[in-house]
Amino acid sequence: MRCTVKARKIASIAIAVVVLASVASVIAYSDVWPPLYVVESESMEHSQNWTYGTINTGDIVFAKNIHNSTGDVVTYVQGRDSGYSTYGEFGNVILYHDPNGRIIIHRAMFYLSWNGSTPIVAGDHGQSWIKITSNAVIIDNVGFTHRNLIVYLNHFVGKDGYVTVGDYNLAHSPLYNSSQNAYSASDQNVFGFNPVQPDKVVGTSYGQIPWVGLIKLNILRFSGSWTQYNEVPNNAYLYLGILIVIVIAASVFPYDRLFKKEKK
Numbered sequence: 001m002r003c004t005v006k007a008r009k010i011a012s013i014a015i016a017v018v019v020l021a022s023v024a025s026v027i028a029y030s031d032v033w034p035p036l037y038v039v040e041s042e043s044m045e046h047s048q049n050w051t052y053g054t055i056n057t058g059d060i061v062f063a064k065n066i067h068n069s070t071g072d073v074v075t076y077v078q079g080r081d082s083g084y085s086t087y088g089e090f091g092n093v094i095l096y097h098d099p100n101g102r103i104i105i106h107r108a109m110f111y112l113s114w115n116g117s118t119p120i121v122a123g124d125h126g127q128s129w130i131k132i133t134s135n136a137v138i139i140d141n142v143g144f145t146h147r148n149l150i151v152y153l154n155h156f157v158g159k160d161g162y163v164t165v166g167d168y169n170l171a172h173s174p175l176y177n178s179s180q181n182a183y184s185a186s187d188q189n190v191f192g193f194n195p196v197q198p199d200k201v202v203g204t205s206y207g208q209i210p211w212v213g214l215i216k217l218n219i220l221r222f223s224g225s226w227t228q229y230n231e232v233p234n235n236a237y238l239y240l241g242i243l244i245v246i247v248i249a250a251s252v253f254p255y256d257r258l259f260k261k262e263k264k
Helices: 002-030 076-082 167-171 213-222 236-252 255-263
Strands: 036-038 060-064 093-097 103-115 118-121 130-132 136-142 147-152 161-165 201-209
Touching: 002 060, 036 201, 036 213, 060 093, 076 103, 076 136, 093 161, 103 136, 118 130, 147 167, 161 167, 213 236
Parallel strands: none
Antiparallel strands: 036 060, 060 201, 093 103, 093 201, 103 118, 103 161, 130 136, 136 147
């Protein structure tokens, strides 16, 4: 009996050390606090069903500090050139503070700067799929629905920063420009935000813990703080339930009996 109790204590200590080391590693790598954020809406989803490798409502994502440097973010335009992609599409997803103080998790499409009244898109070198005029940027064949994106520049001439779009928002945007065969879906056009300056960026998003954020969100729902509860993708609650059952089963499994049988 003493050996069994001692073994269980050693196992518990080892698990605690592993957990603490993992948490410390995430915090050190992320270099931002908090390093984890729960996704509250469908704006980055690629399907009505929970989809591996994309950002879904109820997922938890990690954030990595960019130290206010544009070089730490690979935009869609840059990623499409190099083949770099995250969460099922080119470029980085960033977390940033909007003018109301909320944190938005959307894809950085391009970094915009100005030469007088002439817009400059970082990473543009005359690619056939991007068109830049004095009042708009049009990118062809974007996203999982392969829509053309149009970003109107008129109301933020002279203002630098990232232009951002939610993957889902572009795929389902009703704002269609028939003359350009393109859809408006950027945060800067839909919500009237200015381009996101680097000092407003919390970090780039990396990795994810699926489903677990739904626990927090439903606690917020009871207090009326989470209104997007109808945007949870299909099967997410099912997968969360299966995960909870597995965790409970693992915690109550009679390991002592198993060890005794192996010893015999």
